Each structure stands twice: as structure tokens, then as C-alpha cells.
Amino acid sequence: MSQLLEIKDLVAGVEGKSILKGLSLSVGKGEVHVILGPNGSGKSTLMNVIMGHPKYEVTGGSIAFEGESIEDLKTFERAKKGLFLSFQTPEEIPGITVENMLRTAKQAVTGEKVKVVPFRRELKSLMEELKMKPEYAQRYLNVGFSGGEKKRTEILQLLMLNPKLAMLDETDSGLDVDAVQIVSEGVAKFHNAENSCLIITHNTRILEKLKVDKVHVLMNGKIVEEGGPELIDDINRRGFTHILDGASEGK
Amino acid sequence: MAEEFVPKKKTYVEDIERTLYDIRDEDRSVYKSHSGLTEDIIRDISKRKNDPEWMTEFRLKSLETYNNMPLPTWGPDLSELNMDEIVTYVQPDAKMTGNWQEVPEDIKNTFDRLGIPEAEQKQSLAGVGAQYDSEVVYHSIQEDLVKQGVIYTDMETALWEHGDIVKEYFMTLVPPKDHKFTALHGAVWSGGSFVYVPEGVHVEIPLQSYFRLNAAGAGQFEHTLIIVEKGASLHFIEGCSAPKYNVTNLHAGCVELFVKEGARLRYSTIENWSRNMMNLNTKRAIVEKDGIIEWVSGSFGSHVSCLYPCSILHGENARCEFTGVTFASKGQNLDTGASVIHAAPHTSANINTRTISKAGGAATYRSAVKVTRNAPFAKCSVNCESLMLDSESRSDTLPVMDIEGDEADIGHEAKIGRISDEAIFYLTSRGIDEEEARAMIVRGFVEPIAKELPLEYAVEMNNLVNIELEGTMG
Numbered sequence A: 001m002s003q004l005l006e007i008k009d010l011v012a013g014v015e016g017k018s019i020l021k022g023l024s025l026s027v028g029k030g031e032v033h034v035i036l037g038p039n040g041s042g043k044s045t046l047m048n049v050i051m052g053h054p055k056y057e058v059t060g061g062s063i064a065f066e067g068e069s070i071e072d073l074k075t076f077e078r079a080k081k082g083l084f085l086s087f088q089t090p091e092e093i094p095g096i097t098v099e100n101m102l103r104t105a106k107q108a109v110t111g112e113k114v115k116v117v118p119f120r121r122e123l124k125s126l127m128e129e130l131k132m133k134p135e136y137a138q139r140y141l142n143v144g145f146s147g148g149e150k151k152r153t154e155i156l157q158l159l160m161l162n163p164k165l166a167m168l169d170e171t172d173s174g175l176d177v178d179a180v181q182i183v184s185e186g187v188a189k190f191h192n193a194e195n196s197c198l199i200i201t202h203n204t205r206i207l208e209k210l211k212v213d214k215v216h217v218l219m220n221g222k223i224v225e226e227g228g229p230e231l232i233d234d235i236n237r238r239g240f241t242h243i244l245d246g247a248s249e250g251k
Numbered sequence B: 001m002a003e004e005f006v007p008k009k010k011t012y013v014e015d016i017e018r019t020l021y022d023i024r025d026e027d028r029s030v031y032k033s034h035s036g037l038t039e040d041i042i043r044d045i046s047k048r049k050n051d052p053e054w055m056t057e058f059r060l061k062s063l064e065t066y067n068n069m070p071l072p073t074w075g076p077d078l079s080e081l082n083m084d085e086i087v088t089y090v091q092p093d094a095k096m097t098g099n100w101q102e103v104p105e106d107i108k109n110t111f112d113r114l115g116i117p118e119a120e121q122k123q124s125l126a127g128v129g130a131q132y133d134s135e136v137v138y139h140s141i142q143e144d145l146v147k148q149g150v151i152y153t154d155m156e157t158a159l160w161e162h163g164d165i166v167k168e169y170f171m172t173l174v175p176p177k178d179h180k181f182t183a184l185h186g187a188v189w190s191g192g193s194f195v196y197v198p199e200g201v202h203v204e205i206p207l208q209s210y211f212r213l214n215a216a217g218a219g220q221f222e223h224t225l226i227i228v229e230k231g232a233s234l235h236f237i238e239g240c241s242a243p244k245y246n247v248t249n250l251h252a253g254c255v256e257l258f259v260k261e262g263a264r265l266r267y268s269t270i271e272n273w274s275r276n277m278m279n280l281n282t283k284r285a286i287v288e289k290d291g292i293i294e295w296v297s298g299s300f301g302s303h304v305s306c307l308y309p310c311s312i313l314h315g316e317n318a319r320c321e322f323t324g325v326t327f328a329s330k331g332q333n334l335d336t337g338a339s340v341i342h343a344a345p346h347t348s349a350n351i352n353t354r355t356i357s358k359a360g361g362a363a364t365y366r367s368a369v370k371v372t373r374n375a376p377f378a379k380c381s382v383n384c385e386s387l388m389l390d391s392e393s394r395s396d397t398l399p400v401m402d403i404e405g406d407e408a409d410i411g412h413e414a415k416i417g418r419i420s421d422e423a424i425f426y427l428t429s430r431g432i433d434e435e436e437a438r439a440m441i442v443r444g445f446v447e448p449i450a451k452e453l454p455l456e457y458a459v460e461m462n463n464l465v466n467i468e469l470e471g472t473m474g
């Protein structure tokens, strides 16, 4: 089966600092993949690079989406191809309401004029499901939102924009039990056989409603171990260091 | 409204679309004073204007004050202003009328292009004044307001028909000796608006005066005097523009606002002078017990501007709301801000401003908040934010606070910044292209201000934040 996302030997860094050191990873259509790794190993960098953050410099390797190279595409063009990133720390943007941003974004990714009435209806019903107060549609994007509200707003955008690949960067971190539940239901609602998820998490509860196909362990800028969902339990019990030990022993 | 997106190499926030303002008419004045300032010129202007005697004396005394005062030493450099080259009085060949049909064709066309008669017809204005160069050429007010005793006329008419009121208030709040340009104003003022709202009368629909300076190398010195009596209310709008010439024009207007006990005045101005204009305007309000002054102030044009509307909160519980936006582009040095004097207990003020600078423009926010010993429990919150759209542009904030009253609650927040790369990345990661993302951020930046502007000016503001697409989209 052809891969939705295919990364080969990716080398990338920022301000002369090397962060990703030859990383390869593939995600097939309809699959759910999980990335585990200690803090500072390069997980967020990987997602930023896939999304085309101009701050990061890619010096080697390739990124293909639906079989086409996307390295030369700008961030908004990647989004229009169906990539989506739920940020670990979403930006606060004063003066732009959640609704205004979503309407503009939806118009951009679908390439069609958004009809106000159905758009509002969809927005309202999704906000209800995510247990967001309806007045948040008129609030400035993330300004003064709590951590949990920011993450729910990310999932709201995911559901409204309906991309082909959802990259979730610690969407569940720092949330209370109820908020994780809501976010996890949101992701489950999004996922179907036509789209894929790439999820960074330290907390397996976001995965409860999903069937995980593959787990990648990222350490020091490389994928050091891959396996099925059982790898999650393994790491939860024994930590990351034994993997590194195992990996170096194996060489 | 925003124009079609046209592929372009560079991303930039558009300047104001100026073509509308830049159409200049033939010089059709019947009289122009000699340039420069002498006692003879002042006497001559006064005679032509048919001033009452006290006003002629007032002018001559102001001239003396003017001659004895130095240029202000702070703020933007004013040395390029040569008063010997400024024509202080330009009389158009039109008599004031209440009928647009009687206004000379080209002058009427100018106001048509600016949309003034149209707004009047649609009843979105209850009264209109239109000044062309030094004199008011059109004035009207709705009949029912007249019946309630509301007066809205040009200053010249007011001098004769309501001379006692004018004499009581004229340049008492902004005295000629205030600074060099108020002295100048006292000597050569011409045109402007006089509004009187009697006790308890609410003027529901705004009145609007529009000032148009057509003559090259001229000065405009209109005087606005507004008195809102006890418990009354008014929304007054002022707009100004001028076509561009290669010589320096000078605007030294003066605005005096008297807000009596429990009265409310909203005073909105949008200034869109051309880039050869030195705009040295003085505006002041005095607010009595429980009164409210609301300023909405947009500064988009001019070469140099110095504009710091001042509110004197004179009675207990008097309040001031100041909302301002300034946009400085290439060749512009706009020094704007606000000042508040808390002179009574429990007075409060809220100052909220946004400035944008681009293409080498300089925008300075300057504020002064004073709380006197007589003003315990004063409350003042200042929030000024500046956005620089490129690295050549400059932005400064210079807040001054002088607090003597007890239990004052003073808050000040100033932010100067650029459009954040992370914010752009966030929006583009949702599929929005970079240019639109920048435009959204700039629009969002001025949004809290834009929503306070009168509708037709909000549209103008929109033009200002037009963004064009980048060519690489292929």
C-alpha cells in the first residue's frame, strides 16, 4: 500500500544546531502512529519541519506526501494538501476571532466560498461536542484561554478543517482527566479509514479510543525503535534508557 | 473595500488609497492674504471677515503673543516650516449656503467625491458643515434639532448670532499663550464649527463637519467650539483632507469642548491630510461632574503631526475614554497621543491606542497623565500598542505620569512589536497564505479601534490594511 507520509533520512536543525539526524518514518493511509521519546529528542522539531516552519533548515533527506515531494512547498500549501498540526503550545493571536480564523482557513483549504449558515451550524455543534462555550467562537484566538481550552480549540480546528494527516504534538499534556477524555473523543471522531494520525504523547489515555498501528521511538534525532502498540506498555514500564541501551548493544 | 488580490513580488501593507483626496481643484479664491504674518495682514483678514471689534483685538493680541514665543523644542522637528511662506487666509469665491445646488460646481464635486452630501441625504447625519479653504461653504441642520434649541453653524455666523456665548468660551480652554501655534491660531483662525446643545437635549444622529484645504502653500486654522449643556448628549464627527502639493501646507486648528454636568460628548475625527501637511492641532475638553468625553481619533495623513487631545476631568466622577489609531508611512513623522488631567475626586480615564509604522515612517505615542492633589481615588488606565511592519520604520512610546492625588489607581501597558513569525506560522499552518495572514494580524491589531470609528471611516481604515499577494504562488 502506498504511504501517505514518507520521510527518508531527514536531517534538519535550527540556527546551526543539528536536531534531526537522519530520521526515517512512514505513515500509511488510515493508520494511527504514535511517536514516543524523551524531552528534547526532536519530536516537535520533526512536526514543525513536516509542516514547513521557515525557522528550521532541512539539509538532507526527503519528505513526501501522497507520493509527492513537499519539501519546496510553503506551509500554507502543505496545509492545503491536507497536513495539519495541533501545536504543543498554540499561539495567542489578538484581534482574530476563532470563528474568523476558521472561516478564512476553511475557505483556503477547501478552495470554496464558505456558506455562513452551514458553517456556523457545524461550528456550533462541534463546539458543543468539545464542551466549549459558544461565546468562544467570538473570542480572540487562544488569548486568555486556559491550557485545556487551547488544546480543545486545536481539536476544533482539526475537525473543522478535516485534513488527511493530523499531527498532534502533546495535545494531551497538562490536561485534566476530563479534558483528555474530550480531546481523545475528538480525535476518535476525526479518524477514519481515509485519514491518518501521527501522535506525540507521554500519556497513553489519548490513545484509548484509537487503534494504534505503529509506535516509533525517537531519541536524539533518530528513530531508534519501532513496533506495535505493545511498545507503549514496554516503555511505560521500563523507560526510554533501556531502549537506548538495547539499541547500542544491538550494534 | 479590499481590492482584488493581484500577484506581486513583495508583501506589503498598502498605503492609504489617496487618489480620491489628491484631486485638486483650480485655484478659484477671490482673495488670498499675503504670505507671512504682519499686523496689517491680521487687520486685513479681520476686516474681510467682518469680525466684531473684540475679535480684531483678540487677533492682534494673539499675534503679539505669537511673535514673542519660540517654537516648541520637544517633539518632531518643525524647522522646515517657514511661516513667511504660508498664506494664512484663503477666501473661496462662494458664500455660505444651506443648499448644495448653490455651492460652486467644482467645490460641490469635491464634497461629493468625499461622500458628504450622500451621508446627509441618507440621514446618517443630522447636520453637516463643509469648509473649503478658509471659509465654510455649506451648512445645514435638521429642523427638529433647531426647534429643540440646538445650534450648529460656522464660527463666523456664531460670532454675530451667538456672540455672547462665543465670547464667554472662545479660547478660554486653549488660550493663545498655550504654545506658539495656539497663538498663531488666535491671530488667524477662520472657519470651523460652533455647536451648542441645550440642557437635557439628546442629539441622536451625529453632526459632521468636513474640512478641505485646496489652496497650495496655505494654512487652515479652523476653530471648533462645542458646548454640551447639563444632561445633554452629542456625537460630533470631523473629517479633514487636502490634495498633495510640493509646498508645505500648515494646519493649526483648535478644538474646545465643554462637557457640562452629566453630559456626554463623543468627538470623532479622522485626519487624512496629504503628505506635505504640517498638522499642529490643539484639542482640549473640560468635563464637569458625572460628564463623559469620548474621543475617537484617527491620524493617517500629513507629513508631520503633533496631536495630543487633552481632557480635563474637572468635576467629580468625570470620565474620559480615548481611542486612537495612527498610521505612519514613508516620509511621515506622526507624534500623537493623549493627555488627561484628573482634577476632581473619583475621576476616571481609559486611554487605548494603536500605532502602525511602515516603509520608514515614524510613529510616536506620547501621553501625559496628571492626577492633582484635589483628585483622590482617580483611576486611569493606559494601553498603547505599536506595530512596526518592517525594520526601517520607527515606533516610540513616551508616557509621562505625574501623580499627586491619594489612592490613585493607575495602570499603564505599552507594547512595541513586529508581526511575530510564530503567529504567521500558526495561521499559514491552517492553509491561510502568508499575505492574508499578515493582513489578518494587522487588521486584528487595529480591530479594537476600528470598531469605534464611524462607518464610512471604518471603510477607509480597511483600505489602509490592504495586502497584496506574493508572486511565488505561481
Ligand SMILES: Nc1ncnc2c1ncn2[C@@H]1O[C@H](COP(=O)(O)OP(=O)(O)O)[C@@H](O)[C@H]1O
Pocket: A014, A015, A017, A019, A037, A038, A039, A040, A041, A042, A043, A044, A045, A046, A055
Ligand atoms: N527554535 C529553536 N532554537 C533553538 N533550539 C531549538 C529550537 N527548537 C528546538 N530546539 C532544540 O532542539 C532540541 C529538540 O527540541 P524539540 O523538538 O522541541 O524536542 P521535543 O519536542 O522532543 O521535546 C532541543 O534541544 C531544543 O532545545
Ligand SMILES: [Mg+2]
Pocket: A043, A044, A045, A088, A169, A170
Ligand atoms: Mg515537544
